[in-house]
Each structure stands twice: as structure tokens, then as C-alpha cells.
Amino acid sequence: MLGMGICTFNVQMKGKRAQGTIFGLLFIILSIVVYTAEISGSMISFIMGLLACVAVILMVADFEEMFSRGMDFLAKYTMPIFLMHTLFAAPLRSVLLKVGVTNAVAHVVLGLGISFAGPIIAAWIMKKTKWMEFFLYPNKLIRKVS
Template sequence: MSKKTAIRTREKWVDDVKVIACILVVLGHFFQSMTKANILPASDLYKWFNTTIYYFHVPLFFICSGYLYQKYSKVNSVGSWCKNVAKKALALGVPYATFTIATWVLKKVFSSSVNDQIGDLGDTLFLHPTAPYWYLYALFFIFLVTPTFSSVKAAAVGLIIALAAKVLILTGGGYSIYAVSIVLSNEIWFVLGMSICALNVSLKGRKVRGTIGGLLFTILSVAVYMMGIRNDAVSFAMGLLACVAVILMVADYEAKFGKCMDFLAKYTMPIFLMHTLFAAPTRSVLLKMGVKNAVVHVVLGVSISFAGPILAAWIMKKTKWLEFFVYPNKFIKR
């Protein structure tokens, strides 16, 4: 297979995993906003759900990014490193800056009606990124320090280093600088994704293991919540179990996913970037109109969290230049 052909080949399981992770990110942020605004009660069901998805939804994104990085990139020299950094600075930096600034402006303009206040623009952009854009911030710094693996041995060394970084964080080290701590904490997920590719791990035919892992994770998540365990090492172990289960199940069931998953896979980036920009104003408008019915807020809020970014992405694509703020690399290729 030529390099050009390989680039065109999409990994369906990766797309499907990103859709699942994206849906969970949206739901997590949405229900957090609902409880903070006192529209929905902070029930045990909500607390369990919110705690549980945070074990693994963002790690799934890092795993997918690492897999694609290893599969389609070759970064093993100063020249290739510089080229990759420039490419990622554009691909991640433009949407990161664009939507961080948009979020910052909205929170400043509607400061009286937002759930979480925000700091100065410079601090938010460069030192303490806001949710959900911290993921792009972290991913860029991970690309800065992570070469691709040229052999199985290199993958093993990479895993050892990434695990050591995670242990350092778990034992209380590396927290003084946010950019450093976020890399140390999430490098392991990224390298796990790279290793799946580098070690040519077979994901097919393991749906039984994935299903068992998923059931075990669900049972353990309930037990951990009920016992009130708040431990970073336990959270990491839970996240690892959940990620393995999700990936194994998705890889085996990918052919059974309908057109809805394929459709959403085209819009994971716009949904990730813009869901809060649509959901928060919708909630504020409804509250100003005196609408406090939880069902109305949930139905309209969840709907606009997905439909709004999809419609915006469609408009951006039609106007061409606006698409630059979501997919800047497309314009460089042109």
C-alpha cells in the first residue's frame, strides 16, 4: 500500500471510539452545567455517572491520537520533529486559540449568568487552559516530547518512560507547572495508543473479553463510588480497564454500528470544540425567559449541543474560509 493510499484509509474503530468519547464529553459538561445552575439535582446517579466517565472519556481521545500519530507519522530526526511541531502548532493552535478566545469573551460578557468564571485571557491561553480545550493544549506538548517508535524495543522503552511519568504524578510530583503536569499525566494514554499500532496488537475477535471488562468496570465503578474512594491510582486503573473494554468491543462490533455513528464521526472535532458555546447560551436564554423545566432544558440543551456544532461546521464548509478555524491544515494542503 502506498503512503498516499494509506493516508486515505480511515480506521473505523478509531472513528467510532472518538464518537463515543465525544458524546460522553458533551454529556459530562452538559449535566455539570445543569446541576451547577440548580436545574437538575446533584443526585447519586449524576455523581456516579460524572465520576465514572471521567475515568476514561478523555484518555480514549489520547489513545486514538497516539495510534494515528504512530500509524501515519514518522518523527525520528530533528528535521521531521520540526516539521511535525509546525504542523501540530497550526492544526491544534488555531482551533485552540479561536475557541478559547470565543469562550473567554462569552464568559466575560455573560459573567453574571455563567457557572464558572474565567481568568485573564493570557493566563487562560498560555498557562491554565479552560475545558474542554485543555485537551488540545496537552496534546500539543505531548507531540513536542514524543517521537514515533521505530521498533518493538522502542515501543517498550516508550511505555516504561510513560508509566514512570504517570507514577511520578500519582506520587505527587510534577505539579508546579501545568504544561508539565498535564503531559506527565496523559503521556501514558498517548503512548498506549502508539503501542497498539507499533506492536500490531490484534483487536478483532475479542468482544467477549471486552464485554467482560466492561461489565467488571461498571460493577467496580459502582463499588468505588459507594465506598467513597477518591484515589488517583484507583482512577488510573479504572480508566485503563474501561479503555481496554471500550476499544475491544468497538473494534469487534464496528460493522454493526449504523449510519448515525458514521455521520457523527465526520463532526467529532466541531462538536468537541463548539458544544459548550451552544449549550451555555441556550441555558441562559431559557432561564432569562423564566423557563426552569428540567425536561425542556435537557431536551433542548442536549439537542443544541450536537446540532449546533454540526450546523456551524456545515456553514463553515460552505463558506470555505471559516473552516480554517476548525481544520487549518486543509488550507495548507491546498
């Protein structure tokens, strides 16, 4: 939703790192207030999530040139990552807990890594076999038949 709004209204993101930092600090402060006051609710969660997304987007926009190759690579695999990240992260978490790893940092780092690497590797394998690629990009195969 946020990305669609940025594209629709042609919002210029360059040079807004300071605003992003302010939004980020506001998010952190409000997070502490919401947590300590034990405030809950779907609207609060939505607003906090939106605030965090805006902060990250504004802070990262200036680094586009520096990370463009990496982002281009990840952009090719957006759909597989979206569809399969849970299929890789949840079992990893279960295995880590069974093995006795309870360190939150290990769970987050390994979970993020497998959430990206697993779907990308699966997409490479699926691309090699056309009939499996149908599950990720059905339009590619349907257009050829029509």
C-alpha cells in the same frame, strides 16, 4: 492515547466482545466499591476511565460493519465535535435548568444530541464560507497560500 496504542501495536479488536463485557462488569463493580468506600484520587479516576474506554472499545469493535456508514460520517466531523461540543452542551444545560427541566435523563440525552448535532451543523455552515473554515482546518487554507 488508547487509540494510538491500538494502531501502533496493531491490536486486533474483532471477537473480543466477551473480554469487553468482563471489563465492563469490572468497571461497574469497581465504580460501586469506589463510590461506597468514598475513595477519590486522580489515579483512581484515570484507571476507572481507562477501564471504561477499553470495555466500550472491545464491545463495539464487532459491530464495525453494521455501523460503518454512521461512523464514517462522524469521523469526518471529529475535529468540529471535539472543538465545539461544550459550546453547545453547556448553554443547553443552562437553558434546561432555567426552564425548570431537572430530569437527568433529559439532560444527558439532549446534551449528547446537541453535542454532536450542533458542531456538525456549524461545520456545514463554516464549510460554505471558506474564511470561517479556517477556524476548524487552518492547514487546508495555509497550504493553498504557500
